[in-house]
Amino acid sequence: MTDKLREKLINAGRVLVDEGQGDYVWGHISVRLPDNPNRFLMKPGCVGVEEMTPDNIITVDIEGEKVAGDWPRHNEVYIHSEVLRARPDVNCVIHTHPENVVAFSSLGKPLAAISNDGTMFSGGVPVFAETTDLITDQPRGKAVAKCLGSSGILILRNHGLVAAGKTIEEAVFLAVKLEKACRIQMLAEMAGGPKLFVKEEELAAKRARTNRGDSQGNAFSYMVRRWHLRCGCEVPAEYRASLENFDRSGYKKG
Numbered sequence: 001m002t003d004k005l006r007e008k009l010i011n012a013g014r015v016l017v018d019e020g021q022g023d024y025v026w027g028h029i030s031v032r033l034p035d036n037p038n039r040f041l042m043k044p045g046c047v048g049v050e051e052m053t054p055d056n057i058i059t060v061d062i063e064g065e066k067v068a069g070d071w072p073r074h075n076e077v078y079i080h081s082e083v084l085r086a087r088p089d090v091n092c093v094i095h096t097h098p099e100n101v102v103a104f105s106s107l108g109k110p111l112a113a114i115s116n117d118g119t120m121f122s123g124g125v126p127v128f129a130e131t132t133d134l135i136t137d138q139p140r141g142k143a144v145a146k147c148l149g150s151s152g153i154l155i156l157r158n159h160g161l162v163a164a165g166k167t168i169e170e171a172v173f174l175a176v177k178l179e180k181a182c183r184i185q186m187l188a189e190m191a192g193g194p195k196l197f198v199k200e201e202e203l204a205a206k207r208a209r210t211n212r213g214d215s216q217g218n219a220f221s222y223m224v225r226r227w228h229l230r231c232g233c234e235v236p237a238e239y240r241a242s243l244e245n246f247d248r249s250g251y252k253k254g
């Protein structure tokens with residue numbers, strides 16, 4: 001019953017690593033079970049986030065206890081359990097240690113609207129600074145969920161990011177876009193610092209265009225295709241580049 005969900009989780013792990021979100025065997029992704037909102041599937045410990053298989057994915061409950069699966073559970077499980085507990089609208093949580101996000105977080109500067117990606121986050125990104133240590137117990141997990149609030153993204157200072165989406169596609173989109181926004185700002189900082197920004201009067205409209213639902217799904221499908229094409233594997237039918245597979249809702253003339 002969860003085969004499709006496991007398959008999407010596996011593909012999400014692959015594209016996250018493709019996008020610079022891998023950190024050897026650390027970092028994780030979870031997805032809530034549709035028929036049991038107090039349980040979720042999660043990447044196991046000991047393997048890379050791109051090494052998930054239908055068999056090694058574990059099942060965890062809302063208290064952070066593993067209820068199914070042979071592989072170990074990450075110590076930072078409480079990021080997932082507490083965000084999923086606090087946010088019924090969220091079904092997928094990602095925690096990674098992307099290099100540009102971590103380096104950017106050490107600058108103590110706000111993310112600026114200097115790129116399309118930076119504009120996407122111009123409504124503000126919460127920064128969790130209560131600890132720079134790992135989130136290894138429920139109270140810390142609850143504190144992260146509180147800091148996240150109603151946002152879809154959060155920076156863990158000197159540590160990484162947390163992305164929370166209604167769908168796997170949305171959470172992946174938020175995570176990869178934050179890394180890119182930080183990378184572009186770091187480039188500008190290294191070149192003497194950004195001097196020109198997205199025009200104030202254009203900011204709100206541009207921000208609305210940068211994170212459309214159709215973009216999340218289409219970008220996810222593209223990244224899954226790219227992974228399969230690079231490794232010479234057959235692209236799964238639901239991700240193939242065919243007219244039936246695209247979400248065209250964002251295109252005015254259909």
Ligand SMILES: [Zn+2]
Pocket residue numbers: 027076095096097134135159160
């Ligand atoms: Zn971590």
